[in-house]
Amino acid sequence: MSVYTPVSQHDLAAWLRQYSVGAPEKLEPIKPGIENTNYFVTTTQGRYVLTLFERLPAAELPFYLNLMAHLARHGIPCPAPIADLSDAFLGTLNGKPAALVTRLPGRSIEAPGEAECRELGLLLARLHLAARSYPAYLENPRGPRWWRMAARDVQPFLDAAHWRLLEAELEFQAQHRFPDLPRGPVHADLFRDNALFERGRLSGVIDFYFAGVDCLLYDVAVCANDWCLLDPAADRGLHLARTSAFLAAYHALRPFAPAEREAWPVLLRAAALRFWLSRLHDLHLPRPGELVHAHDPEHFRLVLERRVAQGAPWLEAT
């Protein structure tokens, strides 16, 4: 969507008086995004993003904001929440929970090559290592429990073949859980549009509002299903060189455990399932008043079918 809750220059000026970031100079609504109202804010001090949370449960917001603060102070290039004069990250603006975070330089890229996939692998491993000392806990909010709920919701909208695929995959996933894989806070939505590059370097990872604790390898699978697809993506296979570059870079900083090698094909399927389900849900059950520009669910159904049909043998590079 774009902006659910409008913020005026006047609202902003009043709100910023609770902060130490200087005087406002510019306020621009940000178009993309389906969960929150976002503005770019420029002050005499710097560049920020103002987010009004429209949908996320208020109780979960501290998990996300504190995680970003934790990662930022470990040197991970992610938005750093700014504390207000009462030392809180979370305030209220126009009736909505709201936060100010730093705005990172760089732009997302549509067609990553091996070099960018290598950058991503290094960054994701560093993020996972830095997140290990993060003390808060939130189960991945788009994990197996949510899959089952979402599947019930979207069932009326599916034809018989698609429902069979969905039901079978839920059953398969239920039979293949991996309680012993390394776990920790994961981004869980690190698609190309949530990564910024500047001069060939990954300069920012943004949008942590689907983060939660899960298998670290699940995060790797979410990335591979988006960053490493063959181009054109007609058959949704993985591009060998890009996938290898991504996994080898990750592995160099956080070596994969033997159990992770086994789990890989299953987690690639789980990552496809999660986004097929959420896109079906956004398409068929939009929230009232939502300005829909939902992504096409078909893409991730095809990714899932491809992973089911072919598996995904562990790649030699690692």
Place this chain on the structure above:
Amino acid sequence: MSVYTPVSQHDLAAWLRQYSVGAPEKLEPIKPGIENTNYFVTTTQGRYVLTLFERLPAAELPFYLNLMAHLARHGIPCPAPIADLSDAFLGTLNGKPAALVTRLPGRSIEAPGEAECRELGLLLARLHLAARSYPAYLENPRGPRWWRMAARDVQPFLDAAHWRLLEAELEFQAQHRFPDLPRGPVHADLFRDNALFERGRLSGVIDFYFAGVDCLLYDVAVCANDWCLLDPAADRGLHLARTSAFLAAYHALRPFAPAEREAWPVLLRAAALRFWLSRLHDLHLPRPGELVHAHDPEHFRLVLERRVAQGAPWLEAT
């Protein structure tokens, strides 16, 4: 000094493995500074300063590092300490307590004009407001107690006239304490060389290793005695337009209390006294093995004499 404790490329690479800041690319010793060993460090992620603490009491280091982290997360452009994988800001490198902080852009300026003094006033007020919620406490380590100790140490090196000036000023300050002035964490050493400018904006405040809790107005006085001197500084008077710009900018964000207006001339003297004393001490009682390039104490003796002789009426601009 420059570097007391050498750090090799190899030492650095090993040490950085405890961090999430990418791989080292460059290591350059930093010349200025009299308290610590400092290096510029460039990694695949960004630019940092590595500091090995040579002299500061280990028990005080968390106060400084946590204060910088606190200010950084409030949007103050100061070095942000980077936490290591065990979530600590402070480590040990080559036998010394050591920390990695972000390196800020910009350069210090020797001859600030009104515009730069205004920038400084705004930043100092924001820093004081943001620091109010900082919970730790450390008495200004160069406060009245230290003055008396330092005065005893340097007495043998002073001629009779200078000793009389020093003794009289200590006596005057003892009779003019202001327990009711607004207090909080102050930088206490914000000279021109500890501020960085980029494109006319104050882009960084560095070197918090003299910070402590004191009157906020003391911090203002330290700045005025350095930033607002007449140029040439022969008579050590304050430049009216620059002082007014500095104080008015500060006052716009944190209005001065009536008691602060009264205390102003006394605190300008206190700020001059403190630096006269520390420069005398550095000159006459250098630490063993120290590569002295001590500042000239005479400058601050003349500043003090000028403030004693003329007072410093509160400036109309505020």
